[in-house]
Amino acid sequence: MTAHASPAVLDVADLTVRFRTPTGLLTAVDQLSFSVSAGETLAIVGESGCGKSVTAMALLRLLRSPPAEIGGRHVLFEGQDLLRLRERALRNIRGNRIAMIFQDPLSALNPVLTVGDQIIETLKRHTGLRGAAAHRRAVELLDLVRIPEPARRASDYPHRFSGGMRQRAMIAIALAASPAVLIADEPTTALDVTVQAQILKLLNSLQRELGMALILISHDLGVVAETADRVLVMYAGRKVEERSVLDLFAGPLHPYTRALMRARPRPEELREFLDEIPGIVPSLADLPPGCAFAPRCSVAYEACSATRPALLPSGDGGAVACIRAPLAAGGVVA
């Protein structure tokens, strides 16, 4: 499961997102590179403000510019560079070949249109389907996302749906045009834990059935561990580690990844105190020089604050950006 079994369907190189603010230029995503293959789940994980959602929005150029400035080497998708595509051409990819679902389905759904009509709207926009055929397909899609009595529920308005059902409806809309890539930004964060498991299971099985690439953005290491094939860990706008899910959880190499895992309560392994990560995430307006994690890192030394660590191969198909990585992996670190 390391490297890439099949060629990348989406390849991102040096994506950089800056925001123009009254206090200056903030770099929210800093030279981020990754790729994802058909049938693969890549998770992007990090705490609030790490740039994971901005990354998702930037891929489809959904950020208002100004203040956002999106740059980079390329975002290659089906032979086209999304960074350089005209807005008109991008509209044929957005919601069609690359679809997206969000944390809060209620605000993403139109309250005055029935769920069925919202799917039909997408079908009309991105496929040739019209009239009765579109309606049939909408019901099929609701059935695909396991909504009971799909024909009847198609004529319901979103407020008649529970939180979990709304997220299923969002997934149905996202799948309407059979996308090659689905970006799911914290898709289960607002849901209860039993419903979360249902939705993640659904996404997982749909991805397999349809051979889609899935980019799952999450703050929750548990969700990531159970769902992803590959994991990219972000801190302060940068990739600090990228590994296969098994390698990452068997032996995290970056001190931040390791600290995140140890800060999390684990019922299987109760301890009196959790390992705290001292301090807080640095402000993007005031990033420390060198490694952005250095001021909070238990193994940092002078060199860490001097130069920004390069992203280096970890020997197992992954990569890590830490000059102290072998020390962190050796278990010497508290």
Next chain:
Amino acid sequence: MSNVLEINDLVVSYRTARGHLTAVDGISLHLAPGETLGLVGESGCGKSSLGKAIVQLVEPSAGSIRVEGHDLSTRSRAERRALRPKIQMVFQDPMGALDPRQQAGTILETPLKLHGLRDAAARRARVATLMEQVGLRPEFIDRLPHEFSGGQRQRLGIARALALNPSVIVCDEPVSALDVSLQAQVLNLLRRVQQAQKVSYLFISHDLSVVEHIADRVAIMYLGKIVEVAPRSALWRTPAHPYTRALIEALPRTDPARHRIADKQVIGGDLPSPYNPPAGCRLHTRCPLAFARCAVEEPKLATIGDGHSVACHLHDAAVAKAA
């Protein structure tokens, strides 16, 4: 030692635009000095309503709440007010729970003033002690809530709850809005506070892994009822109620070699509307083990082991043996 908090057959109901809602439906609980009881359930299960009733933010419709032996329902308004310092609350969203125009020092001083600490110098000294106890630097005393980070605001909320030396703190999702690194800081702080002064916590959360970490005992709620109570290790190792098992199974684990979403046994269905809960056992519409009796007869909470109770017809034999 006698319990600091005892709740018997408590009912909390609301009259709303959508109709009559019984959020807490006949719940009994107790809390020993220095103990942490975790209360876990999904949205709409009534856990926050229970917390609010305990701190007298909502009026119960029936049942009793005894604080250090004093029954709130039989006391006068003035007597109940006098009992308020004993039970304090920490909220999920400290920004919404703190007056945005009050400085940290004023926020901490107000409860001291209201409850009779007249000496200004003594109040200032107490504020300084509280800030130190929760890890806020003394120079933060003039800051407004928005000038603090999320984790610091929650520390301030905890300091305010501690101001009057309560015997119980109701913590309602105190770390749910925080990133995992800050979550650890706040959970450790709550533990240190408890070790220092033997306060009891009623720790309300949707997150079973957090509750398993912090609580001595855990109660599981579903649609206004407690379905299982057990010491934390018994709840984790030998969960008896199908709903508890479903919650444990659904909990995301960080061990991809053993736990993958594709292999999970996930309980189906959505939470039924709390306005119109199912008859019989409230879980029977979703329970994989339900049988005919579950739809008609409501199971009572009964003891199956040491401090371990469950409300489920599947355990009748175990109940008979324990009795």
